[in-house]
Amino acid sequence: MRAALVISERDNVATALEALETGQRLDLAGTTLMVQSPVPRGHKIALRPIRSGEAVIKYGSPIGTAIADIPQGTHVHTHNVASDRGRGDRVPRADAREEPRIAEPPDEATPPPQGNRR
Amino acid sequence: MTGARTFLGYRRPDGRVGVRNHVLVVPTVICSAVVAERIAAAAQPLGAALPHLAGCGQIGPDLHVTHETLAAYCQHPNVGAVLVVALGCEQVVAQYLAESARTAGKPAEIISIQGEGGTLRATSRGTEIAQRLAADLARAEREACDVTSLILSVKCGGSDYTSGLASNPALGRVADRLVDLGGAAVLGEIAEIMGAEHLLAARATAPETATRLLRVINRVESEAMALGLDIRGTQPSPGNIRGGLTTIEEKSLGATHKGGEHTPLADVVPYAGRITRKGLTVMDTPGLDVESVTGMVGGGAQAVVFTTGLGTPTGNPIAPVIKITGNTRTAQSMRDNIDLDVSGVLDDTETLDEAAARIFDEVIAVCSGKLAAAERLGHREFAIHRRNPTI
Secondary structure: OOOEEOOOOOOOEEEEOOOEOOOOEEEEOOEEEEOOOOEOOOOEEEOOOEOOOOEEEEOOEEEEEEOOOEOOOOEEOOOOEEOOOOEHHHOOHHHOOOOOOOOOOOOOOOOOOOOOOO | OOOOOEEEEEEOOOOOEEOOOEEEEEEOOHHHHHHHHHHHHOOOOOEEEOOOOOOOOOOHHHHHHHHHHHHHHHHOOOEEEEEEEEOOOOOOOHHHHHHHHHHOOOOEEEEEHHHHOOHHHHHHHHHHHHHHHHHHHOOOOOEEEEHHHOEEEEEEOOOOHHHHHHHHHHHHHHHHHHHHOOOEEEEOOHHHOOOOHHHHHOOEOOHHHHHHHHHHHHHHHHHHHHOOOEOOOOOOOHHHHHOOOOOHHHHHHHHHHHHOOOOOEEEEEOOOOOOOOOEEEEEOOOOOHHHHHHHHHHOOOOEEEEEOOOOOOOOOOOOOEEEEEOOHHHHHHOOOOOOEEOOHHHHOOOOHHHHHHHHHHHHHHHHOOOOOHHHHOOOOOOOOOOOOOOO
16 A cells, blocks of 8 residues: 555645654655654645645645645644635624624523422 | 446336335424324335424525425425325425425325324324325336436545545546436535635536536635634534544545536536536535435435545435445444445555446445445434524
């Protein structure tokens, strides 16, 4: 079984088909790569250095933007890549919908509900 | 591929072809759901209930979607006859559902719990009717039908890295093959097209179809953003992220493979809207598995092929849901739920085309009567999508 898979020649990441250990040598897409940090099975590894702000490419299409410099051979995941879609958190608060209203707490005069003693 | 072009199905009076032959017991409203379930249970194996949470306290678009989804199931080719179980004072109109079934040439009857005089009398009267309908349906025989009459729902859920690398591309080849033969496929889950829409839009048969796709995706993205939140945390889900998927774009690019590599994008339809075109249709459904499958079957899909990395049990009351995994561990740990293991694609012991051929053959077998794992296990999940508050 291959240790990792590159899907498109445009990709700057590969997918680990088994857990990759630091120091392991990979021959991928015509280049040799040394694994620089552990990469769990199913996770991604940088095929080349990816600068912060650069697109991360898998399946030949962007899957998000690097939010830190990612050295070649290291783990690529949510700690160093952010999605660019559906990011309501980036919309100024004034444009966002008001907070959902929650029910008023019961009047202090209201007696607590009575339970049945068991 | 073995080249099968026919399966054994049930020809219906409206020209559509079913792969199952159910007596559908439809509650108009949540209040009649338990009675409907008991009636269906008393008319096994043909009885199938559609218990749901809606039917009253709904306004505008949601009431419309509830009506149209239930009506779509009443007309569905996997259904041979319909019994509508009303309460008597709800919003959903029992007559409308029965008429929908009759328009498609199916016998349909109505009872109401208030009219019959309570749970016991309604259950008893309903059981009599369902048994009579079932006895008539049991005489129907399967006959050879062309795959051009098939609409296959393609779905993924509980995805991990194997979904985008093995099971989805294998399923995509099945969709390509079915469409090449003159059939149709339907893909839902708009949020999971976000980031891969350029690939589908490029295959649109008309510029207007591409525009409609982009408009629906834009609406879903805007709705998420209008909450002032970002969709990370739900898309991808925590399980997806543990499985190695980092962003919705990555999940979508892997997910969209299952709609085929070259199928033309023929249409974009609303939730549970009728699928009328050959080729690939995109349906406006949420990503939640059960709501999504419920909508695509409502649109006319007779069978669902559902890929999963982590494993998931979802079925449907009237349509077989075939589970495929590319994860060899899941194929073992959740073997009850899995119909086919295509992990050989990642071990290099099987090509994508070979895996696709096995899936295609399984689709033909299941459409001809073989029970899918979800059916054997009694998985009948059903949930109508709703977007507005209950009033």
